[in-house]
Amino acid sequence: MARKLGRRGGNIVTIHDVARHVGVSPMTVSRVINGEKNVREETRAKVMASVEALNYSPNLAARSLATQDSARIGLLYSNPSVAFLSEFLLGILSESSQSGAQLLIESCEGPEGATVALEKMKAGGCDGVILSPPLSDSTRVAKILKDMNLPFVGVAMARPDPTVSCVTIDDFKAAKAMTRRLIELGHRRIAFIKGHPNAYASQIRYDGFLAAMAKSGLEVEDNFVGQGYFTYRSGFDAAERLLSHKDKPTAIFASNDDMAAGAVAAAHRIGLDVPDQVTVVGYDDTAMASSVWPELTTVRQPISDMAGLAVRLLLDQIRAYRMGKPFEAVREVRDFSLIERQSSAAIPEA
Amino acid sequence: MARKLGRRGGNIVTIHDVARHVGVSPMTVSRVINGEKNVREETRAKVMASVEALNYSPNLAARSLATQDSARIGLLYSNPSVAFLSEFLLGILSESSQSGAQLLIESCEGPEGATVALEKMKAGGCDGVILSPPLSDSTRVAKILKDMNLPFVGVAMARPDPTVSCVTIDDFKAAKAMTRRLIELGHRRIAFIKGHPNAYASQIRYDGFLAAMAKSGLEVEDNFVGQGYFTYRSGFDAAERLLSHKDKPTAIFASNDDMAAGAVAAAHRIGLDVPDQVTVVGYDDTAMASSVWPELTTVRQPISDMAGLAVRLLLDQIRAYRMGKPFEAVREVRDFSLIERQSSAAIPEA
DNA sequence: TACCAGATTGGTAGCGCTAACAATAAAAAG
DNA sequence: CTTTTTATTGTTAGCGCTACCAATCTGGTA
Structure with missing residues (x-):
């Protein structure tokens, strides 16, 4: 038969x-x-x-049935750089399919929509949540999750909260390193474009920049600091302003790639060559960085690895929770690296 | 106890x-x-x-164990626009986690690396494969899969191969519709930037453009057609050339968003305002389209839906294969839509 | 030689679900 | 009013794996 x-x-x-x-x-x-x-x-x-x-x-199905170890993990993302998202997803995906975890995906507009999305996840039988930036930095979202008694892990979280598990890079050091590199290249008049004022990462990156400048005894003039919002447009606008001063900066450090790309466009528009006349560097190493021309020198976060690790941490946490063990936050710090592409060069000989 | x-x-x-x-x-x-x-x-x-x-x-694990219906599906992507990828992944993800399918992900550099990647998948116990563009258009990859006797479904495949299952939009119609729209806006001198010559989609989109132009009795001058390679840089270069003619085009239709973004940058560089002096439109509606400024008017493919549907089709196909049913290719055509953003406008009053 | 701790292996049961068949109740037919 | 069909529900068994415990086999020890 x-x-x-x-x-x-x-x-x-x-x-x-x-x-x-x-x-x-x-x-x-x-x-x-x-x-x-x-x-x-x-x-x-x-x-x-x-x-x-x-x-x-x-057979993973059989295994997770037998071990009773299957988990449903939720992935909450708001609207970060979509390029960021794909690397992020790739990491989550390969890890979670290996561990046989099931995924629930929800997006939300900023922390406001998070409650609804999380309710939905909880209702869907979610055992834990992964938070992508900038949600990972939101105390509000963290609070909701704590109230719901759901384990969660934040990715690329800048806020140093000892009660929250996360996977990050050291934003301070990274920004400092990039700034130092610019100084090494001979730049002295370095401008900075800050990210969204609500995002903790913005502040940390700015602090790193300031630290490196201070260490080299360089002054940071007020009008060399632009306010951005992590969007291309805001980078464009900020750079236009920064480059309008008679004593232009020779380098612009934008605290994410989108803004850096905007800055490049602004420079081009007023006829400045990048990098010959002005160096522009970004942060994140998203797809934006390598699709724009000239390709951006930037700070690379190993997003995919970080996301994968976050899944592993979350699963550990869920397991611990189930075993009734007390919660213990973990903070994993990965290495960043500086990626030098075509948007940066030594200071032009004056 | x-x-x-x-x-x-x-x-x-x-x-x-x-x-x-x-x-x-x-x-x-x-x-x-x-x-x-x-x-x-x-x-x-x-x-x-x-x-x-x-x-x-x-409990999905229990269900798939009982139904013996679990499947391992492979996702093969090469290096498309990374922005494309994230929407693609989102679609795959939500669908496959619902159906309890397990995912194996491999990337490869063009059709060359595909053999290796597919061998790996096969070894990993893969039951079927989803192909993202431009791999979905490759006869070579299709042949490998057929030889391996693995069911597969292509996404956004332009090549009309009746022996291959796929989910697409009608590229010809879409390009035609966008062109018609430009004509409606009063444009007559419309330039086109073609995609990579190897990609079938490039040709189809170009054909659609030509058809619309012809229908309106508009001529397409040779020097109004630029060759691009789907990259930002190639769009930039092509647009620079197109805009250097004394009788400039009033609109540029780039056959993907990356190239459109490059074209916008090129226009800006030579001091042309978009869309006041030149309209630029793209294709795909990837994240690129809405992160650049001005945001691009573009042809939207429902990538996420298409990817999800592809998973469903693949699962059906795997099921059929297991039941010993003869293979039957399915071609699902989704609707596209025109997304009008800030990069297009009516022809400037001369 | 008898005995025991530890290392190694095997047997049993069951995770949560559904295919396949059996059983029953209701409806239709004769 | 019995027989046949059909609609509805229940029973049994097992998917592939591992937790748990029992069995066996080592190499000492007394």
Whole structure:
């Protein structure tokens, strides 16, 4: 009697097949593939060989059913740079599909819409939430989640809140490093475009900039600091203003890529070459940075890795929560890096 | 004896709980939540009410284990506009998590790297593949997949291949509609920037443009057609050339948003205002379109929906394949729409 | 030699769900 | 009013995996 057809593309290999092939019990195979100890090295090797030979790969559905370890994780994003989003999603995706977690996705307009979105997630049986910036920085959103008693992890969060788990880079150091690099290139008249005043990250990045400038004994004139809102347009406008002074800056550090791109456009518009006449650098290394011309020198955050790590942390947290363990916030700091592309150059010989 | 802790955020509600609550068998509840017929209306209502009351939501792991219907679907993308990617991912994600499908993601550099990536997927137990553009248009990639005997669905595929399943918009009509719109706005001297010569979509869009022009009896001069490569830079360069003629075009239709953004930058650089002096429109409605300033008027493809639909089609196809049914290609054509933003305007009064 | 701790392996049961079939109730037919 | 059909519900078993506990096998120890 023909049973069900082969599953997963003819890959009907189950743990039992492997067990039979090796001549051990399924349990032993399970131990091996889960990396448990107390398996003789010889047995382990044989099992591994069979797994390889039969091209076995465990059925995640069965596993999560058996371990009762499945989780539904929510992904809440507002409207960050969409380029940021795709890298972010990529990270979330590859990690969560590996762990068999289910995803619920909601977007919201700023922290205001968050309540609704989170209610929806909770109703959908969500076990935990991942927050993308700028939501991750919102105390309000954090409060809602705490009230809901839902574990959550923020990504790229600048606010140093010891009660919230997150994965970040050191924005202060990164901004400082980029500024130092500009100084190394000979720039002295460096302007800065701040991000949205509500975003904590804006402040931190600005502080890093100031710190580097101060350390080199450089002054930061008031009219060399522009207020932006993380949008292309705001960068454009701010740069137009900054470049209108008679004593123009030779470099502009915009605190995200969108604004940097806007700044480049503004420079071009008034006939300034980038980077020959003015250097423009950004922050984030989103797709924007490498799609614009000239491609932007920028601070790279390993967004995808960070997002993946956030998923892992969240799952740990959910597990801990289920085991009744007390909550313990974790703060993981990843390394950033400076990406030098064509929008920056040494100061033009005066 | 304490059993396992509550799962899924305390949501331990199983189908049995609902069944007990209503006073029917679990099977009946199963029937209701799966929308099967042959359930009395009254019973159905009661079950629904309980589901609501208990906030039950089915355990996908258990379901896919029981139905043997789980699938691993691969997502192969090369390096399209990253902004495109995020919408694409969003669509894939929400659909596949609903259906409990597992995702494998691989990127590759053009069709060349595809073989490796696909081998990897196959080895990973992939049951089917989703192709993002421009891979979806590659006959080579299609051939590899056919040889591997893996079901696949292409997204935004312009090549009219009756042996391949895909979800698209009508690129010809879309380009034609946009061109007509420009003509409506009074433009007569309309330039076009073509996409990468290898991409079939480039040709189709160009054909649509030509058709609309011809229909209005407008001539398309050779030097009003620029060759681009779907990159910002190529759009910039092409536009610079197009705008250097003494008899400038009053509108430029770039066949994707990146190139349109480049064209805007080129116009700005030579001191032309967009849209007051020259209208620039794009194609795709990626994030690029709305992050640049002025925001681009463009052709919108419902990327997210298309991607979601592709997942559904693929799942159907995998199911059919498993049941031994003969393969049947499906071609789903979605509606596009014209999005008018700030980069287009009526022809300037001469 | 008898005994025990620890290492290693196996057996049993069940996670939550649904396919397949069995059973019953209701409706239609004879 | 019995028989047949049909609509509706229930029962059983098992998807593939792992938690838990029992069994066996080591290598000492007394």
